[in-house]
Amino acid sequence: MKRATAAEVVTRGDDDTGLPWVRSWNGVYLIVIISFILWVTLLVALTDFFS
Amino acid sequence: MSALDFVVLIGSMLAIAIYGIWRTRGRRELNIYLKGDGKTAWFAIGLSVMATQASAITFLSTPGQGYLGGLGFVQIYFGLPIALVIIAAVFLPIFRRLNVYTAYEFLGSRFDSKTRLLGASLFLIQRGLGAGLTIYAPSIVLATVFGWSLDLTIISSGLVAIIYTVMGGSGAVTVTQKYQMAVIFGGMVTAFCLLLAKLPAGLTFTDTLTLAGGFQKLDAVNFSANVHERYTFWSGLLGGTFLMLAYFGTDQSQVQRYLSGASLREGRLGLMFNAVCKIPMQFFILLLGVLIFVFYQFEQPPLFFNANLSQYLAEHRSDPQLHAYEIDFNQIHRQTNRQLENWLKARHGGDPSAAIAAFAEALDSHRKGEEIRAQAASTLSAVSSTSKANDADYVFITFILQQLPHGVIGLLVAAFFAAALSSKASELNALGSCTTVDFYRQIIRRDATDTHCVIVSKWFTAFWGLVAIGFALYAHLVENLIQAVNILGSIFYGVMLGLFVVAFFIRRVGGTAVFWSALLSQALIFFLYFNLTISYLWYPLIGCAACVLLSILLQTFLKRGAQLTWARYETSDYLFRPATLRIFPEAVFVF
Numbered sequence: 001m002k003r004a005t006a007a008e009v010v011t012r013g014d015d016d017t018g019l020p021w022v023r024s025w026n027g028v029y030l031i032v033i034i035s036f037i038l039w040v041t042l043l044v045a046l047t048d049f050f051s
Numbered sequence: 052m053s054a055l056d057f058v059v060l061i062g063s064m065l066a067i068a069i070y071g072i073w074r075t076r077g078r079r080e081l082n083i084y085l086k087g088d089g090k091t092a093w094f095a096i097g098l099s100v101m102a103t104q105a106s107a108i109t110f111l112s113t114p115g116q117g118y119l120g121g122l123g124f125v126q127i128y129f130g131l132p133i134a135l136v137i138i139a140a141v142f143l144p145i146f147r148r149l150n151v152y153t154a155y156e157f158l159g160s161r162f163d164s165k166t167r168l169l170g171a172s173l174f175l176i177q178r179g180l181g182a183g184l185t186i187y188a189p190s191i192v193l194a195t196v197f198g199w200s201l202d203l204t205i206i207s208s209g210l211v212a213i214i215y216t217v218m219g220g221s222g223a224v225t226v227t228q229k230y231q232m233a234v235i236f237g238g239m240v241t242a243f244c245l246l247l248a249k250l251p252a253g254l255t256f257t258d259t260l261t262l263a264g265g266f267q268k269l270d271a272v273n274f275s276a277n278v279h280e281r282y283t284f285w286s287g288l289l290g291g292t293f294l295m296l297a298y299f300g301t302d303q304s305q306v307q308r309y310l311s312g313a314s315l316r317e318g319r320l321g322l323m324f325n326a327v328c329k330i331p332m333q334f335f336i337l338l339l340g341v342l343i344f345v346f347y348q349f350e351q352p353p354l355f356f357n358a359n360l361s362q363y364l365a366e367h368r369s370d371p372q373l374h375a376y377e378i379d380f381n382q383i384h385r386q387t388n389r390q391l392e393n394w395l396k397a398r399h400g401g402d403p404s405a406a407i408a409a410f411a412e413a414l415d416s417h418r419k420g421e422e423i424r425a426q427a428a429s430t431l432s433a434v435s436s437t438s439k440a441n442d443a444d445y446v447f448i449t450f451i452l453q454q455l456p457h458g459v460i461g462l463l464v465a466a467f468f469a470a471a472l473s474s475k476a477s478e479l480n481a482l483g484s485c486t487t488v489d490f491y492r493q494i495i496r497r498d499a500t501d502t503h504c505v506i507v508s509k510w511f512t513a514f515w516g517l518v519a520i521g522f523a524l525y526a527h528l529v530e531n532l533i534q535a536v537n538i539l540g541s542i543f544y545g546v547m548l549g550l551f552v553v554a555f556f557i558r559r560v561g562g563t564a565v566f567w568s569a570l571l572s573q574a575l576i577f578f579l580y581f582n583l584t585i586s587y588l589w590y591p592l593i594g595c596a597a598c599v600l601l602s603i604l605l606q607t608f609l610k611r612g613a614q615l616t617w618a619r620y621e622t623s624d625y626l627f628r629p630a631t632l633r634i635f636p637e638a639v640f641v642f
Contacts, residue, residue: 018316025319029136032326036132039330040284043125043271050264 056461063234063465070230091311096321098229099308099477100299101328107188107471109336110235112533114450115356115443117340121268123282125337127537127588128330130291134299135326139319141555142300147315152488154306154551161554162562164493169569170550171489174303175482177543179515182478183522184536186212188444189471190523192464195358195448205523208468212475213516216483217509231469238466239336241459242451246342249454251349253395259345261398262391265410266417268341271334278585290588294537297544297591301551304481343450348391348417350454354380354427356445363431376427380420387416444532479519483512541587542580545594546573552595553602560606568601 015025022028091099116124151157155174159167186209193204250259263269273283280286299305299322312318354377355361367373390413397405428442451463487508492499499507546569553565576594580587 016316017320019320025140028319028323029140032132032136032323035327036129036330039334040129040272043122043334046122046269047271047273050260050269051267 053457053460055458056464059458059461060465060468063462063469066230091313091317093312093317093320093324095229096309096312096317097324097328098232099311100305100321100325101332102232102235102470102473103304103308103477104298104325104329105232105235105332105470105474107192107467107474108185108532108536109333110239110467110470111188111191111447112444113333113336114340114343114447115445116533117268117337118344118446119340119443120282121263121266121341122271122334122337123273124533125271125330125334126273126282126284126287127291127294128333129284129287130289130293131295131299131329132326133288133292134295135322137296138300139322139326142551143309143318143322144315145555146306146310147318151310153303153485154301155303155485155489158550158554159489159493162565166550166562166566166569167489168493169566170301170547171485173543173547173569173573174301174485175515177539177547178302178304178478178482179518180522181536181539182475182482182515182519183525184532184539185471185474185478186519186523188532189467191358191444192448192467195445196452196464198358201359202524206520208471209516209520209523212472212479213513215472216476216479216516217512231473234462234469235466238459238463239339242455242463243335243339243342245455245459246339246346246450250342250346253399254345254349258395258398259342262348262394263341263345265414266344268344278589281586281588283586286586286588290541290586290590290592293548293591293595294541294544294588297548297595298540301544301547302481302540303485304477307481307484308477340446343446346450346454348413349388351381351384353449354424355431355442356449357442358445358449360428360431360442372430373427376423376430380423380427383416383420383423387413387420390416475519479512479516482515483508483510486511486515538587541590542576543573543594545576545591545596546598548591549595549598549602552599557599557603560602561609564606564609565598565602568598568605571601572597 017023017025017028019028022031113124146154146157149157149160153171155167155171158170186205189208190201190204193199193208194201197204247256254262260269273280274285275283276285277283278286309318309321312321353361354364364373364377390409394406394409394413397403397409448467451460455463487504491507491511492504496503549572550565550569553560553568572594575597576590579585579593580590
């Protein structure tokens with residue numbers, strides 16, 4: 001069975017997000033959570049406004 | 052369906068299938084067959100993860116859920132962004148570091164063989180049954196479109212999915228899913244735009260939302276703390292996080308998708324793409340159902356959307372009771388229609404009190420219409436065995452066939468098949484991989500060559516396809532497909548997640564403790580499911596918590612500590628390094 005070594009698997013540019021505006025993964029996660037909060041806020045507003 | 056519809060349908064499906072088979076022809080290495088060529092970019096991974104979850108059920112049943120229950124179902128996805136962040140930060144680096152084929156291989160290296168087999172077994176049972184439900188969905192479309200027998204369409208669409216998956220493997224799944232998603236999104240956006248255009252003249256978008264809100268169809272978020280309510284903010288956020296964590300983090304059909312990435316970065320970005328897009332996507336699909344509801348307030352809907360029920364009704368018009376139901380329903384609908392037109396006139400004429408009164412009358416008439424529908428369904432259930440199928444799953448396909456122009460019908464039917472094929476291929480491929488890697492190579496032939504394993508994996512894929520077809524033949528008994536899939540997952544996923552949580556975070560627990568804890572927790576979940584009426588979204592949380600707590604408790608009674616046997620992966624201390632688990636450093640240090 002041919003498996004790549006662990007080193008081969010994890011060293012292909014993993015730390016860099018490759019995104020021009022967010023360099024760290026924590027920044028990416030923060031954006032995801034903010035977008036989630038934004039969506040929930042919009043859904044709450046929709047519920048309150050039309051119910 | 053017209054000739055144009057058939058050209059669009061057959062043309063788009065054949066093009067995707069042939070492209071997938073051509074791109075992955077002649078692959079004989081197990082590594083490539085199961086995980087792809089390891090060069091997949093983040094966007095393809097993101098679409099592949101999305102396509103695996105978004106089966107035909109999503110596009111067929113979710114609008115029906117929106118039609119009947121409104122937007123509240125969207126809350127089930129509130130845990131998804133949080134779960135995907137945890138998986139990207141914790142699970143994915145570990146899986147990639149260990150370079151595993153299946154998630155359960157990790158359990159074998161962290162604990163022991165029996166725990167690995169238990170995790171794999173839980174996956175196979177749950178996903179094997181779930182695969183039956185995903186075959187059932189496109190069969191509904193076929194049966195409705197062509198008027199064929201449902202059993203015949205289940206068997207034929209199941210066989211097509213088996214042949215497609217066996218010929219292509221994981222690579223074909225990944226390379227074709229982006230095109231399948233393009234067909235799906237194209238179809239859904241077209242349906243959405245046409246639906247807006249078909250709403251009555253004079254009904255603005257604000258009027259549409261006000262009308263839907265008046266019928267409680269826009270209650271998207273419910274902050275009730277009642278655990279018996281199925282979809283609330285809390286059950287979605289807490290229970291949903293565990294459900295999604297288990298689905299995306301421990302279900303091989305998903306793990307296999309993001310392990311095919313060219314690097315950890317590609318896998319992470321693919322997951323983050325889903326974390327951002329999934330809630331808006333589900334919202335728009337549910338909104339589509341809500342708009343169909345509004346549309347049918349001004350257009351006469353059938354007494355039943357379900358093709359079987361409608362056919363039975365048509366064949367038994369001589370039955371005075373059934374005929375009376377239909378007449379009463381149509382009459383009450385015309386009354387609702389008139390009252391809503393009065394509401395619209397009063398609203399636009401600046402007479403709020405008349406508008407409120409007309410809307411209250413319309414609500415009352417609508418309630419009476421639903422009562423007639425329920426009585427008719429109850430009568431039919433008593434006299435016909437084919438009438439148990441749920442009406443909600445037929446709402447969208449009925450709307451498509453009756454209201455949309457030719458060409459678009461073909462596109463949307465192609466979208467259903469694309470969704471069915473993509474999720475089915477992922478599921479069957481994962482089931483075949485797991486059976487080969489975790490059972491066949493572990494128990495039967497440890498020295499099997501790659502070529503042999505690829506052949507065996509194909510046989511197991513076909514086997515699971517046949518199991519799924521068998522289960523699909525009984526899927527008409529379920530309440531609603533999209534809910535049934537999630538209920539099934541909720542029963543098994545909690546314990547599966549518990550196994551991985553213990554593996555990742557609780558160093559001192561060994562294989563024996565976690566194995567017996569998982570079995571006891573699964574028994575507990577079965578007991579609770581059949582004896583409690585709480586929302587199913589809580590079961591993943593309960594199952595996971597029970598497995599973790601029992602493991603810790605049991606380990607204190609066992610003399611031996613954890614047996615870490617990871618030397619062969621050269622990762623002996625990787626999991627417990629704070630850099631790896633910086634999100635949960637407390638957990639690592641506490642235990």
